[in-house]
Amino acid sequence: MSNKKKILFIGPYPPPFGGIASHLKDLLPQLLKHGHEVLSLTWSNENRINQNNGFRNLYSSPKIFFYKNIFHVLTHFIQCLLYKKSANIFSLLKAVNSACLINNVCEKEDISSIFIYDNENGMVIPILKKHFKLNYPMAFMIFGDFYLRPNFYKAQSDYFYDVLNQSDYILSSSQYCADSIPKVLGHDDLKGKVIYVGVNHNTYNPEISGNEIRSELEIPSNGIVLLFLGRMVKEMGLDFILKNIDEILNIDKDLYLIIAGAEGNLSQQANQFAKHNIRIKYCPNIPFENKAEYYSASDIILAPSMEKHACMGVTIKEAMACGKPVIGSTSGGIPEAIEDGSNGYLIPIKSGNLDFEFFLKKTKHLIDNPNIRKQMGEIGRTKVLKTFTNEQTTQKYLNLLDIMLENSK
Secondary structure (H helix, E strand, C coil): CCCCCEEEEECCCCCCHHHHHHHHHHHHHHHHHCCEEEEEECCCCEEEEEEEEEEEEECHHHHHHHHCHHHHHHHHHHHHHHHHCCCHHHHHHHHHHHHHHHHHHHHHHEEEEEECCHHHHHHHHHHHHCCCCCCCCCCEEEEEEEEEEHCCCCCCCHHHHHHHHCEEHHHHHHHHCCCCCHHHHHCCCCCCCCCCCCCCCCCCCCCCCCCCHHHHHHCEEEEEEEEEEECCHHCHHHHHHCCHHHHHHCCCCCCCEEECCCCCCCCCHHHHHHHHCCEEEEEEECCHHHHHHHHHHEEEEECCCCCCCCCHHHHHHHHHHHHCCCEEECCCHHHHHHCCCEEEECCECCCCEEEEHHHHHHHHHHHCCCCHHHHHHHHHHHHHHHHCCCHHHHHHHHHHHHHHHCCCC
16 A cells, blocks of 8 residues: 555546546546645446556446445444435435445545535535534535525525535635525625636647538538537526527527537437437537547637526536637636637526526627627637646645645644
């Protein structure tokens, strides 16, 4: 075993799609380069270990762990009822099972600190701290789930106060999501530190050619391309595009739409549209390393999510890094990235729906004005370099780790 102490990161890894996975893919190798030893733990349907980018990725199945250790887990669960407070019994059992699994990992590895990603995963923190007596500094990165499931969390408000209070550091990927603690849970005394999820401004840059993608998709050189890139689900706003797809394509006879990303419950519908219209290109599960080419093959990026839990899409920042204007919505933390009229447009929400007439007007304006597209793209690229680079994110983590490691001595 190495003499170096490891930092344990608990969250989904690797990509292709998902903000946390993309963030860890970029962050962990950088921490290695700066002399830290890292280990990732991801919940999975099977148990396996991958060696990737110089560190190990542990994939563990909570279900398999529970059935193999049922009496062990139930014994700890009964003891942890002491910390129940307002916690839902099933949620607490799930958290105890995960905490037992994490504790096993910590016993086998020389852990110095722990980063836990995603709101519900944070339920393990009081159990690890109080029950298993782990004194490692723990950072808890929250996302928008408090907004998405307010009733679930409000019903367990006392327990989640304990979760946040026991966390040594509360992090968030946008101010909007950091504000969910007082807005949803009502805990005004607990503040989150914002560390934006950065993007690789070298991988995503305006110099990359999208010609090969255009050629593969049979898009002519004079074609104007709209791109939706993300999970093919309602939460990402694809339903808004599909519902209005005919009117969108009627803006211009040379307009094309690429629907790319991880498959979801709207994939079949998107595929059917593509089969009946050559100007719609359906590209499911594109390779992660090809994403930059898809941005470069496009003229305007569409990110019409209206889900309140959206902290700030990674896709938006990647598109900005590639020098592309983005049409997004006013929901979540998206306005922290898109400045309306500067590097893109923000679609307002009226009576619970995105304002389609506004969307249509602004999309047509960008289609008709290539110089404005170019100018907005340049402004977006500048903002990424100023605020959203991986280097900035890494440095903030390194600064935090210096504090954490000093406190763990």
